[in-house]
Amino acid sequence: MNRILIAGAGPVGLTAALALARRGFPVTVLESGAGLAAESRASTFHPPTLEMLDDLGVGAELHERGLLAPTFAYRDRRAGLIALLDLAVLAGDTRYPYRLQCEQSKLTPILRDHLLREDGAEIRYGWHLSGVEQTGDGVTARSADGRSVAGAWLIGADGAHSATRRAIGVEFDGITYPERFLVASADEELSAWLPDLVSVNYVFDPVEWCVLLRTPDHWRVLLPTPSETPDAAEYARLDARLRGVHDPGRPWRIAHASMYRVHQRVAAAFRVGRVLLAGDAAHVNNPLGGLGMNSGIHDAIAYAAALAAGDESAVEAAAGARRRIALEYVQTVSHQNYERMRATDPVARAAHLDSLRATAADPVRARAALIRSSMLSPLRPATTRPGKRARPATTRPGKRARPAATRPGKRARPAARSDKRPRPAAA
Numbered sequence: 001m002n003r004i005l006i007a008g009a010g011p012v013g014l015t016a017a018l019a020l021a022r023r024g025f026p027v028t029v030l031e032s033g034a035g036l037a038a039e040s041r042a043s044t045f046h047p048p049t050l051e052m053l054d055d056l057g058v059g060a061e062l063h064e065r066g067l068l069a070p071t072f073a074y075r076d077r078r079a080g081l082i083a084l085l086d087l088a089v090l091a092g093d094t095r096y097p098y099r100l101q102c103e104q105s106k107l108t109p110i111l112r113d114h115l116l117r118e119d120g121a122e123i124r125y126g127w128h129l130s131g132v133e134q135t136g137d138g139v140t141a142r143s144a145d146g147r148s149v150a151g152a153w154l155i156g157a158d159g160a161h162s163a164t165r166r167a168i169g170v171e172f173d174g175i176t177y178p179e180r181f182l183v184a185s186a187d188e189e190l191s192a193w194l195p196d197l198v199s200v201n202y203v204f205d206p207v208e209w210c211v212l213l214r215t216p217d218h219w220r221v222l223l224p225t226p227s228e229t230p231d232a233a234e235y236a237r238l239d240a241r242l243r244g245v246h247d248p249g250r251p252w253r254i255a256h257a258s259m260y261r262v263h264q265r266v267a268a269a270f271r272v273g274r275v276l277l278a279g280d281a282a283h284v285n286n287p288l289g290g291l292g293m294n295s296g297i298h299d300a301i302a303y304a305a306a307l308a309a310g311d312e313s314a315v316e317a318a319a320g321a322r323r324r325i326a327l328e329y330v331q332t333v334s335h336q337n338y339e340r341m342r343a344t345d346p347v348a349r350a351a352h353l354d355s356l357r358a359t360a361a362d363p364v365r366a367r368a369a370l371i372r373s374s375m376l377s378p379l380r381p382a383t384t385r386p387g388k389r390a391r392p393a394t395t396r397p398g399k400r401a402r403p404a405a406t407r408p409g410k411r412a413r414p415a416a417r418s419d420k421r422p423r424p425a426a427a
């Protein structure tokens with residue numbers, strides 16, 4: 001019996017399921033919800049994730065639903081644009097030298113539809129995993145209402161509150177940030193208000209830092225929010241805060257807004273016997289830099305390859321490598337992003353902004369910085385050392401990156417160049 005069980009039909013569980021099904025494994029996905037989650041959370045796909053999803057045969061459909069972001073910007077609340085980083089310098093490193101802006105809720109139905117076309121693949125909705133039992137060569141998942149299903153392996157991709165992780169007794173240590181993050185999706189065209197805006201903008205400020213993100217359907221604004229204030233009070237002052245970004249002389253049109261507590265945590269082990277942890281079940285981090293879902297998808301792909309190798313030592317190595325990357329790369333980069341957004345020391349702030357300007361102006365420095373922020377460095381340490389040109393063979397032979405089809409008429413605007421003078425503007 002080589003059926004693989006997967007707890008959770010989020011982006012990570014469904015990627016693992018499809019990657020395994022494509023390699024000939026029968027898979028059963030156990031999902032507690034009645035259907036796929038529609039919540040709008042992750043919205044940025046990095047180059048290596050786009051390569052992996054393309055290899056799974058879902059890249060073109062994802063591109064049809066997303067927006068290309070060939071650049072991203074660092075801004076300062078008071079000084080305006082500081083630096084524009086252009087991912088075109090990664091053309092020799094990846095067949096996707098850009099980010100794709102697209103909500104995770106648009107990826108999961110694509111993965112599901114491809115998965116259900118595979119022989120031996122199934123999704124069981126309304127199946128809430130609550131217990132796990134292991135034998136030497138298999139694992140049984142149990143639901144709260146007394147059902148059970150057996151497989152050769154179980155991948156726990158059941159999110160930050162993972163019942164799989166609890167069932168196998170793995171600790172989830174780390175920190176919770178003092179602020180909550182408030183994410184507002186606006187039916188507004190921010191680029192008409194702030195003309196040098198690109199699709200991804202990190203806006204530094206010691207008090208009111210924010211992130212401005214274009215998604216196919218909205219502009220999203222992410223703001224830090226005190227931890228103890230009543231939610232209703234925060235939503236009541238949201239419009240005033242948004243008018244600090246830009247004041248259109250009327251209330252902003254907000255489609256929806258939600259508040260999140262944000263943690264940095266990594267599971268003490270990613271593998272216990274025949275159970276693997278992936279995605280938010282294994283590691284959570286703040287959303288600055290867009291690393292959470294992306295690294296979860298990388299876990300899923302690594303586990304599928306290791307399980308297909310049919311060798312337990314490959315599985316052990318994959319779990320160990322993914323945990324190291326979560327600790328050494330994802331946690332470090334996301335926390336650094338958080339500290340830089342809100343830095344208060346004026347000397348350190350000025351030095352950081354100068355360094356960003358210098359990076360944007362120098363293609364060698366820019367490439368090194370982008371290799372790191374685009375998640376290429378932890379996956380290809382040998383080929384992506386700064387200054388060393390990667391083989392174009394990160395590209396599959398004969399397969400050229402399509403200048404990916406975005407939504408008709410929605411191609412990201414050619415970005416303003418990094419030497420453009422900063423405007424004294426809000427955000």
Ligand SMILES: Cc1cc2nc3c(=O)[nH]c(=O)nc-3n(C[C@H](O)[C@H](O)[C@H](O)COP(=O)(O)OP(=O)(O)OC[C@H]3O[C@@H](n4cnc5c(N)ncnc54)[C@H](O)[C@@H]3O)c2cc1C
Pocket residue numbers: 007008009010011012013030031032033036037041042043044045104127128129130157158159160161162163164183260278279280281287289290291292293294295296
């Ligand atoms: C505001 C915000 C913005 C973000 N932006 C980004 C971004 O731009 N880029 C990025 O990479 N990441 C981002 N993230 C993080 C990203 O959303 C998560 O990392 C991602 O959802 C993790 O996917 P997952 O499949 O591991 O878990 P989830 O998406 O949480 O899916 C888990 C699934 O498991 C199911 N489940 C739960 N318990 C059980 C159970 N006991 N039995 C069976 N099923 C169960 C759930 O119903 C769910 O369907 C953001 C997060 C937030 C909050």
